[in-house]
Amino acid sequence: MALLSVLAAVLLTSGVFAASRPYNGYLEKQFPQTFYDSYNVLKHTGGIGPYSDRVGYGIDPNPPAGCAVDQVIMLMRHGERYPDATTAAGIKAALGKVYGAGISSWQGDLAFLDDWTSYLADPGLLEQETFSGPYSGLLHAFRRGSEYRARYGHLWNGESIVPIFAGGYERVVETARYFGQGFFGYNYSTNAALNIISENYTQGADSLTPTCLPDTGLLACFYTTRTFPQFEVAAQRFNSQNPGLNLNSSDIVSLMSTATFELQARPHSPWINAFTLDEWVAFGYVQSLSYYYCSGPGDHYQVAVGQVFANASLALFEAGPEHLSMSWNFAHDAYITPVLAALGLDVPSSPLPNNTIPFPNPYNAADMVPMGGHLVLERLTCNATAMSSAGTFVRAVINEAVVPWPKCQSGPGFSCPFSNFTAIVNAAPSFVETCEVAKRGFPQYLDFWWNYNTTTKLNFQNGPISYQEKYTLV
Numbered sequence: 317m318a319l320l321s322v323l324a325a326v327l328l329t330s331g332v333f334a335a336s337r338p339y340n341g342y343l344e345k346q347f348p349q350t351f352y353d354s355y356n357v358l359k360h361t362g363g364i365g366p367y368s369d370r371v372g373y374g375i376d377p378n379p380p381a382g383c384a385v386d387q388v389i390m391l392m393r394h395g396e397r398y399p400d401a402t403t404a405a406g407i408k409a410a411l412g413k414v415y416g417a418g419i420s421s422w423q424g425d426l427a428f429l430d431d432w433t434s435y436l437a438d439p440g441l442l443e444q445e446t447f448s449g450p451y452s453g454l455l456h457a458f459r460r461g462s463e464y465r466a467r468y469g470h471l472w473n474g475e476s477i478v479p480i481f482a483g484g485y486e487r488v489v490e491t492a493r494y495f496g497q498g499f500f501g502y503n504y505s506t507n508a509a510l511n512i513i514s515e516n517y518t519q520g521a522d523s524l525t526p527t528c529l530p531d532t533g534l535l536a537c538f539y540t541t542r543t544f545p546q547f548e549v550a551a552q553r554f555n556s557q558n559p560g561l562n563l564n565s566s567d568i569v570s571l572m573s574t575a576t577f578e579l580q581a582r583p584h585s586p587w588i589n590a591f592t593l594d595e596w597v598a599f600g601y602v603q604s605l606s607y608y609y610c611s612g613p614g615d616h617y618q619v620a621v622g623q624v625f626a627n628a629s630l631a632l633f634e635a636g637p638e639h640l641s642m643s644w645n646f647a648h649d650a651y652i653t654p655v656l657a658a659l660g661l662d663v664p665s666s667p668l669p670n671n672t673i674p675f676p677n678p679y680n681a682a683d684m685v686p687m688g689g690h691l692v693l694e695r696l697t698c699n700a701t702a703m704s705s706a707g708t709f710v711r712a713v714i715n716e717a718v719v720p721w722p723k724c725q726s727g728p729g730f731s732c733p734f735s736n737f738t739a740i741v742n743a744a745p746s747f748v749e750t751c752e753v754a755k756r757g758f759p760q761y762l763d764f765w766w767n768y769n770t771t772t773k774l775n776f777q778n779g780p781i782s783y784q785e786k787y788t789l790v
């Protein structure tokens with residue numbers, strides 16, 4: 317009896333029965349005073365961890381007073397997924413080494429291994445969206461769609477057929493489909509029109525995944541493994557706790573990926589706690605280095621890749637909502653960081669050091685392209701206020717945080733006046749010139765926002781989800 321009343325008290329104070337509880341003006345605040353992410357590993361898992369909102373600057377995501385969003389453009393990465401074949405091979409090799417040590421009773425940080433089972437049993441799921449657990453990629457896409465219906469639903473007239481653009485890659489297409497179902501609800505099958513845009517480099521600029529052929533250093537860059545002493549420290553700790561184990565720093569990186577991917581398919585990964593904060597920070601920084609130098613501000617060819625989407629966004633905002641009030645686009649991480657760089661967002665004041673780990677990290681991949689990461693550009697039409705004259709402004713919302721341009725924030729709510737936004741985009745290096753697109757005879761601008769299909773025949777999966785043999789980049 318005593319236990320039951322304690323339980324009841326706990327449930328009451330924890331808000332489980334909040335609906336039937338009278339309003340308590342003493343406890344409920346207009347604004348929370350606590351932020352729960354002071355320690356959150358998701359800020360250190362770079363581009364291969366579950367989604368987390370970006371830490372904001374305290375700017376209201378609702379439009380500033382006197383302004384309305386009249387056009388929105390989104391570029392979203394696919395949601396949480398199973399590892400790709402290369403990463404999975406590394407994970408399997410490292411796990412093979414762990415189990416191959418013949419240890420019958422695990423000790424120390426690896427004690428959980430006595431009970432742990434792998435989540436990678438089905439090779440057919442590699443590369444695909446996850447569909448189970450609270451971090452499920454498909455769930456995330458659906459939820460994003462329904463949240464955006466609440467926020468941007470006023471931009472749909474309830475009748476027209478709205479295109480949704482997805483790069484031609486299975487997990488990207490599935491993310492777009494689930495987002496569309498979340499956004500359009502009962503109207504998805506009739507009023508959304510999925511347009512699948514080939515990821516082939518021959519698309520030139522008419523692509524969500526433009527390829528810069530002269531950027532020959534790219535593949536080498538992606539596969540470069542940069543190592544930091546923290547990984548060696550972890551290897552030695554596990555080895556000394558479990559004599560017979562012989563892990564090295566590259567095994568540690570694979571085992572840390574085991575953790576970040578497990579969390580995308582399951583509610584909990586015991587691997588996370590096997591590593592220290594220092595080790596996670598190093599892991600996240602290796603990720604950030606790759607984005608910075610291989611698909612971000614550190615590679616001018618990639619800034620030109622980002623110019624395609626930046627320039628098309630400018631053109632769409634110039635055309636206005638009469639042409640297309642919403643532009644929903646789905647691609648990959650490595651095509652979002654270039655757009656941010658081309659727009660002059662998240663550009664650190666000096667290149668990232670590759671031999672030390674700056675903290676806080678001025679270019680944290682987890683704030684830009686976690687799984688399901690998304691950049692939203694809003695066109696705001698504003699009435700005159702005491703602070704600013706009437707006009708058109710642009711705002712960037714990255715992973716739900718309003719991120720002002722460092723040098724363009726004089727509009728309402730720290731937005732950027734449209735003429736200045738135009739100047740920012742026009743200052744980006746041209747994709748067509750930098751990447752020698754004309755010379756190769758490929759399309760020279762993004763055309764599908766202007767010539768899209770209104771057929772709904774690609775809206776649903778038809779046939780087996782095929783395992784992706786190749787990354788269609790090359």
Ligand SMILES: *[C@@H]1O[C@H](CO)[C@@H](O)[C@H](O)[C@H]1NC(C)=O
Nearest residue numbers: 381382383384697698699700
């Ligand atoms: C701008 O002003 C017009 C005329 O007063 C008003 O109808 C409209 O709602 C205002 N727009 C916003 C976003 O407040």
Ligand SMILES: *[C@@H]1O[C@H](CO)[C@@H](O)[C@H](O)[C@H]1NC(C)=O
Nearest residue numbers: 474475476501502503506507
């Ligand atoms: C959208 O779905 C609702 C509910 O089924 C329906 O009443 C409405 O007619 C649909 N709109 C269109 C344009 O099909």
Ligand SMILES: *[C@@H]1O[C@H](CO)[C@@H](O)[C@H](O)[C@H]1NC(C)=O
Nearest residue numbers: 510511512513764767768769
């Ligand atoms: C529209 O459909 C045609 C015919 O299937 C196809 O060739 C074209 O690439 C599609 N365009 C887009 C933007 O998906």
Ligand SMILES: *[C@@H]1O[C@H](CO)[C@@H](O)[C@H](O)[C@H]1NC(C)=O
Nearest residue numbers: 516517518786787788789790
């Ligand atoms: C890309 O397109 C070219 C030209 O149509 C074609 O030859 C090639 O097979 C395509 N590549 C892929 C990976 O589909």
Ligand SMILES: *[C@@H]1O[C@H](CO)[C@@H](O)[C@H](O)[C@H]1NC(C)=O
Nearest residue numbers: 409413543563564565566567
């Ligand atoms: C770690 O060991 C694996 C083989 O088990 C090897 O392939 C890899 O190169 C080693 N890494 C380092 C940094 O020695």
Ligand SMILES: *[C@@H]1O[C@H](CO)[C@@H](O)[C@H](O)[C@H]1NC(C)=O
Nearest residue numbers: 627628631746747748761762
């Ligand atoms: C920008 O986009 C417009 C419209 O698609 C296109 O005409 C123009 O060539 C593009 N400019 C550059 C520099 O890419």
Ligand SMILES: *[C@@H]1O[C@H](CO)[C@@H](O)[C@H](O)[C@H]1NC(C)=O
Nearest residue numbers: 540542609667668669670671
């Ligand atoms: C690390 O940075 C230095 C100087 O900034 C540069 O010379 C070197 O090539 C970089 N190394 C790698 C592996 O990127």
Ligand SMILES: *[C@@H]1O[C@H](CO)[C@@H](O)[C@H](O)[C@H]1NC(C)=O
Nearest residue numbers: 723724725726733735736739
């Ligand atoms: C914004 O554009 C105006 C003219 O359109 C110019 O005078 C001003 O210097 C620009 N501001 C910035 C921050 O670029």
